[in-house]
Amino acid sequence: MIILDLLHEKIARDPIPISDTLKAFLNDFDAMENWDAFLHKDQIILNSPSSGVGIIDSTKDNEACYVFDEISELFFIPDIGFLSISKDRSIGFFDPENKKVENPIHLKKVLSVDSEITDVAYRKDWLWVATSGSGIYLIHLKTGKLLHYDVSSGLPTNYIMALKFHDDRTVWASTNNGIFRVIFSKNQQNINFENINYFNNKNGIPITEFIAGKSFEDSSGKLYFMGNHGLLMIRSQNFNRTNFTNNIVLTELKANHKPIPTTLALQHMNAIQLEHNENNLEFYFSSISGTAPENLNYSYMLEGYDKEWVHAGNRRYASYTNLLPGTYYFKVKLTHEEPTDTNANELEILIKEAYWQTAWFKGSLILVMAFLLFLLYHVRVNYLLKIRGIREEISADLHDDLGARLTTIQLLSAIHKNRFKNNKEFNQVLQQIDSEVLESTEALHDLVGSIKMNxxxxxxxxxxxxxxxxxxxxxxxxxxxxxxxxxxxxxxxxxxxxxxxxxxxxxxxxxxxxxxxxxxxxxxxxxxxxxxxxxxxxxxxxxxxxxxxxxxxxxxxxxxxxxxxxxxxxxxxxxxxxxxxxxxxxxSVSDIKSFLGFWTWNTKTKRIISKVSFKYGN
Incomplete structure (x- = not known):
């Protein structure tokens, strides 16, 4: 085995003989996958995701080998040494001299991600983990706090190949389709992405497909990312943060699929009024920026309708249907930015009410309904009074007319009893007449009572x-x-x-x-x-x-x-x-009301009916 010093173009040390033991160890590594080699003092450290980590002590004649197959990824970070990620996604610190791994409790299984880990970077207690398919994970090594950023947070893609810091507020990342720069702010508990600038072949970048984990920085501050077809060099210090401010403008507004004519351009308007039937709206927007608008991710909100920001990706329009009359505020921003950081026009939209939706129309309708109910009430009361009058007339006629006739029959019977008191047979007939008259009187009394009973x-x-x-x-x-x-x-x-x-x-x-x-x-x-x-x-x-x-x-x-x-x-x-x-x-109360009418069960109305009935009877 030969170790080369590429910087000085010479062999770093004497060749290491390949013994049978070393050959067997090296054969365990998958020749089809990428694997890394680290030179640490007198040790050679090899790592591949499937085979783990192997250590070769070059000072010993027997080429002693040590294998750590539970480690999936191994990274060397100048400030903290070797950092390991186990196959169960626990984060630990690897000590090659003592040949052991320290796994703090708060970092065990903190990284629950199935995607391939492509690179890591470290900056002031925060470990940045790039993945192929899940975006970027940020882990605070002292507390175990985990943050996650992906396309829904404003990243241009979830396939991150390599990470490289320019300073304490700027990190560059290579992807499967271009590169991007993140400007962030940091405190002890959180990291916020303030600005993301994305570049690919549409911006003139000659290399867009990059290799996982392959990046470095030279002594002059230039950053290098290795691609499938070359090496991309970035002079990061020449990128001013204000060179890529994104000004978002509204380009068109449609109602019911038809453009709304305006005297001014939408970006110069603060408010617009629409009729009640112009309530199917389409907003079109774009970005005036130093980068391609289609490389940006947008979020929008219609205050008064949306409860939170809607992530649209690189789609540059929003649509709403069947909006109710009222005042709305349409806002649009880049997904990773706060609304105050975006120079977007906030457009106020007032959708007028139809006449039948206005307060005066509803009030008038209530008054008309109240009048109709009162009229119905009045008709109902008059009907009840009329029925009551008819009942009282029938009752009085029955009582006076039939009662008088029955009384006459009873008197005639009594007279004839005295005249024919010695005629037993005739007296029995008269007695039967008296009995029938008495029963008829009781029946008449019951009938009159039932008429008044209701x-x-x-x-x-x-x-x-x-x-x-x-x-x-x-x-x-x-x-x-x-x-x-x-x-x-x-x-x-x-x-x-x-x-x-x-x-x-x-x-x-x-x-x-x-x-x-x-x-x-x-x-x-x-x-x-x-x-x-x-x-x-x-x-x-x-x-x-x-x-x-x-x-x-x-x-x-x-x-x-x-x-x-x-x-x-x-x-x-x-x-x-x-x-x-x-x-x-x-x-039930509803059964009784439906039978006798609602108003007959209203105590106040009963008093009104009684008073009116008294006048009617007079």
Whole structure:
């Protein structure tokens, strides 16, 4: 093995004989991949990504070899020595003299990247790692903090071949298609890319494809990057930071795919107004710079629509559809720059409202709707008043006319009883007439009551039911108790259900009074499982519930309960009394409102109807 000194064009030291041991070691390295050799004191250090690191001690006769196959990449950094990257992506410090690797805890597996590592560079505690496919990683060697920059951060490509610093704020990078310069600022916790200038064959660069890890700096400060077809030399000190300031301008604005005519160029305008139907916008922009505009990466934002910057790559237009009326601000910048660093025009766009979108139109529409609702309310109230008047007329006619006729029949019957009191057969007929008249009077009273029942509140209905039970049983020998849950007055129970329930109570109470021969009666009105519970119990003679009777009482009872979606049960035994339990569901508020109308449930409106009805009756 011969070691050459290319700088002085001579052999650096005596040739090293190739023994069988050394040949076997060298044969382990893949001849098809690039591998590096380092001369460190009396040691020769070889490295390839697949075979690891080998050390040859040239001072020993047996050419002792040491292999570190867990190391993937090895780099020599003047300030810190040999830096190693293990195959598990842990970063460590390699000591070839003591033949060991130190892996600090905070640097273990910090670099989680699958792409090939092509080069590293070091500057003041920060390690810059170039990759082929994942951009650049920055690692703080003392804390393990990791930063990542790629095309979404403004880099022209993710394929970085080599890195070389010019000074503490400038680094150059070769890529698979040109080179670029990064100007950055640094503090203890972060590194910010302030400016990126990209150059390729469009800028006259003769070499655009470069070899991984091949770069160096000579004593005069010139930087060299090795390419596939030559060596590129850069005089970095001749590049002034202000030579490549990028001025971004808006070149065209379209609405609904048609250019918007303006009296001035867009870059000289601060604001523009558009009609409500000009809400599909396209913005076109470019860069007036010392580098090719297509080599730049752009980001844009439409304030009032976008919540964050939109990365467009090298695309130089933005489009928005179906924008709502309002004020927007369109901004564009280079992806790696802060908005304050870019000389871009901020364009204010005002999209006017259509007349039906204006506040005065919406206010007028609300007023019209309110007037229509009031008119509908007024019509509804008048309709209810008219229906109430008709009911009252019918009720009064029935009460006065039929009531008077029934009273006349009852008087005539009483007169004829005195005249024919000795005629038993005739008296029996008159007695039947009196009974029918009495039942007809009660039926008339019930009919008039049912006509007026829909005007009652639930509280009034419960009071009327209690009163009816008391009046019916008061004159009999029965002892009775009535238990009514007062909270029932808060539940919804429609007019039809109240009417049917009242007739059910009447039927049951009258049956007990006439047929049960009971001495005690108990009536309970309560709640059970969101339903109204009616429980009637007596200690009478009972009856056979399985006996088919021709009487209509039970049939009517069953019909009234089932048409209100209720259920009932009867428990009765001879001489042990009867217990009847009935459950009828409460109405929801929406059901009641839909049946009787919303306004009849409004307390204030009820008072209005009552006052108007009083005037109507007068």
């Amino acid at each position: 005007e009652e509140q639930m509280e009034d209905f419960l009071a009327k039911t209690r009163r009816y039970i008391s009046e019916t049983l008061e004159g009999s020998h029965l002892k009775y108790s009535i238990q009514i849950n007062e909270s029932l007055s808060q539940e919804g129970f429609s007019f039809k259900k109240r009417k049917d329930l009242f007739f059910i109570v009447k039927e049951l109470i009258n049956n007990i009074r006439k047929h049960a021969k009971a001495t005690k009666v108990e009536v309970i009105l309560d709640k059970k499982d969101s339903q109204l519970l009616l429980l009637v119990r007596d200690n009478g003679i009972g009856f056979d519930v399985n006996f088919n009777s021709d009487r209509n009482g039970l049939k009517n009872l069953k019909t009234r309960i089932e048409r209100n979606n209720g259920v009932f049960s009867i428990v009765s035994n001879r001489n042990f009394g009867t217990s009847i339990e009935i459950l009828i569901p409460f109405d």
